Amino acid sequence: PTGPAVDLAGLRGVLRSALAQGAPGAMVRVEDRGTVFRAAAGVADRGSARAMDDTDRFRIGSVTKTFTAVVLLQLVDEKKLTLDAPVNRYLPGLLPDDRITVRQVLGHRSGLYDYTNDMFARTVPGFEAVRKRVFTPEELVKLSLRKPRTSAPGAVYSYSNTNFVIAGMLVEKLTGNPVRTEYQNRIIAPLKLNDTFYVHPGTKIPGRYARGYLTPDQAGAPLVDATEQTVSWAQGAGALISSTRDLNTFLSALLRGRLTSAAQLAQMEKWLPSSGTGQAYGLGLRRRDLSCGVSVYGHTGAVQGFYTYAFASKDGKRTLAAVANTSNNGTVLTTMLRTLDPAFCGKATK
Numbered sequence: 001p002t003g004p005a006v007d008l009a010g011l012r013g014v015l016r017s018a019l020a021q022g023a024p025g026a027m028v029r030v031e032d033r034g035t036v037f038r039a040a041a042g043v044a045d046r047g048s049a050r051a052m053d054d055t056d057r058f059r060i061g062s063v064t065k066t067f068t069a070v071v072l073l074q075l076v077d078e079k080k081l082t083l084d085a086p087v088n089r090y091l092p093g094l095l096p097d098d099r100i101t102v103r104q105v106l107g108h109r110s111g112l113y114d115y116t117n118d119m120f121a122r123t124v125p126g127f128e129a130v131r132k133r134v135f136t137p138e139e140l141v142k143l144s145l146r147k148p149r150t151s152a153p154g155a156v157y158s159y160s161n162t163n164f165v166i167a168g169m170l171v172e173k174l175t176g177n178p179v180r181t182e183y184q185n186r187i188i189a190p191l192k193l194n195d196t197f198y199v200h201p202g203t204k205i206p207g208r209y210a211r212g213y214l215t216p217d218q219a220g221a222p223l224v225d226a227t228e229q230t231v232s233w234a235q236g237a238g239a240l241i242s243s244t245r246d247l248n249t250f251l252s253a254l255l256r257g258r259l260t261s262a263a264q265l266a267q268m269e270k271w272l273p274s275s276g277t278g279q280a281y282g283l284g285l286r287r288r289d290l291s292c293g294v295s296v297y298g299h300t301g302a303v304q305g306f307y308t309y310a311f312a313s314k315d316g317k318r319t320l321a322a323v324a325n326t327s328n329n330g331t332v333l334t335t336m337l338r339t340l341d342p343a344f345c346g347k348a349t350k
């Protein structure tokens with residue numbers, strides 16, 4: 001059985017809502033066993049008023065975390081890394097607590113404080129202060145360690161970008177290469193993800209792309225074009241660029257077991273409760289349980305100017321990638337979540 005029909009009209013309705021709520025543009029691409037369903041609304045660029053298109057590249061924010069986790073789990077397959085080993089075994093002296101393990105870092109259970117809470121407490125000033133900055137990962141970890149930890153290691157789920165900055169450091173230490181090389185050689189090239197790039201610390205999105213617009217905290221204030229930035233504040237936690245079609249390909253390959261061994265995919269899918277009902281987190285991977293009883297697997301992303309949803313069915317045969325080119329607009333973020341039901345549950349139950 002191929003599952004419920006994709007409700008394209010329902011997807012279009014969600015995109016229209018996102019526009020009404022302040023997104024300049026939004027688009028969604030669903031692939032189901034080779035059949036592509038796509039919808040787009042609004043503009044990729046407010047200056048030219050050009051429509052959004054699924055060949056447009058954009059910043060995927062924390063969907064990067066799934067790519068970073070895949071590289072580390074491949075290193076586990078290669079016996080170069082042990083998930084339950086302390087981070088300090090591989091990065092001596094980095095963390096003040098030898099009990100913090102690689103698994104806790106990849107599952108947001110390390111207790112390490114998220115430095116972006118302070119960095120972006122004031123949305124536009126915070127962004128402009130770091131837009132062109134280049135950080136070393138060590139600097140970002142130091143920012144985190146200035147604040148108390150949120151829990152003892154392993155005690156609870158607490159989302160923190162710090163964890164995936166450390167995950168990127170582990171990739172570089174264990175391979176001797178920059179994360180860019182490892183993304184390229186292990187994921188991008190094998191899957192022919194021609195729209196996927198790690199250009200940090202460059203600020204330009206290569207080729208054809210959607211511009212991203214940051215919504216200021218002050219109601220009614222004009223949108224800020226946030227397209228050009230280094231995303232050095234995120235690195236392995238959020239600096240990848242991709243497209244809806246590449247995210248479809250990536251998640252399908254991951255869930256079909258083409259990127260790691262079955263054993264490591266099972267590790268990624270060892271679910272623990274995360275924030276909110278019907279949600280769980282594994283290792284760099286979210287599970288969301290939909291109203292129709294279907295669970296989907298992937299990640300969300302929020303980076304200045306872009307909200308991304310990238311999810312797949314358990315067997316990887318149906319995938320969704322959706323993006324709106326605004327951020328700091330919680331209504332749009334919640335609305336874009338509503339693409340999941342029409343994509344995976346089909347017609348809304350009457």
Ligand SMILES: CC1(C)S[C@@H]2[C@H](NC(=O)CCCC[C@H](NC(=O)C[NH3+])C(=O)[O-])C(=O)N2[C@H]1C(=O)[O-]
Binds near residue numbers: 062063159299304328
């Ligand atoms: C948990 C999330 C939603 S937030 C986290 C990460 N993004 C960030 O940590 C950046 C947050 C600041 C971005 C900014 N917001 C502010 O400045 C607010 N003052 C905006 O909206 O552009 C990502 O991506 N993750 C999403 C995820 O994993 O789903």
